[in-house]
Amino acid sequence: QVQLVESGGGSVQAGGSLRLSCAASGFTFSSYWMYWVRQAPGKGLEWVSAINSGGGTTHYADSVKGRFTISRDNAENTLYLQMNSLKPEDTAMYYCAASPWLVLSREKSVYNYWGQGTQVTVSS
Numbered sequence: 001q002v003q004l005v006e007s008g009g010g011s012v013q014a015g016g017s018l019r020l021s022c023a024a025s026g027f028t029f030s031s032y033w034m035y036w037v038r039q040a041p042g043k044g045l046e047w048v049s050a051i052n053s054g055g056g057t058t059h060y061a062d063s064v065k066g067r068f069t070i071s072r073d074n075a076e077n078t079l080y081l082q083m084n085s086l087k088p089e090d091t092a093m094y095y096c097a098a099s100p101w102l103v104l105s106r107e108k109s110v111y112n113y114w115g116q117g118t119q120v121t122v123s124s
Contacts, residue, residue: 002026002113004096009118016086016122022079022096022115030054030074033099035111036081038092038120045106048094049081052102059104064090086122093117 008020020036036048049070050059058070069082079096097111108114 004098004113004115006094006096006115006118009094009120011121011123012086014087014122014124017082017084018086018120020081020083020094020096020118020120024077024079024096024098024113027098027113029077029098031100032112033102034070034072034079035097035099035103036068036070036079036094037097037106037108037111038090038094039117040089040092043092045095045108046092047104047106050102050104051079059102083120086120088122088124091120091122093119 003025005023031053035050037045038048039045048061051070055072067085071080095117096115098113099111103110
């Protein structure tokens with residue numbers, strides 16, 4: 001049974017930091033591209049960041065570039081998102097997702113696996 005379980009969300013003031021984690025099980029984590037995708041209240045999905053299977057290639061949405069860092073630990077089957085200099089517009093539900101290939105999409109259907117999400121709230 002495939003599971004992606006996110007954690008680390010919470011409430012923080014603008015300028016603060018959070019580190020999200022995503023624990024993966026039930027599939028070959030080290031063979032998959034991994035992603036963070038978010039959904040702000042009343043808005044559609046927004047792709048945030050991606051990392052390749054080996055961890056050597058990363059991509060970021062312009063809205064988070066320079067502030068967020070994606071990483072992974074294949075030995076622990078865990079994906080991370082370090083979020084610094086948080087802004088109120090970063091407030092959203094953050095989802096972890098997986099795909100065997102690179103997809104930079106806001107469509108949930110293109111990802112093979114999807115987590116239940118962790119809420120991030122940034123106050124001004």
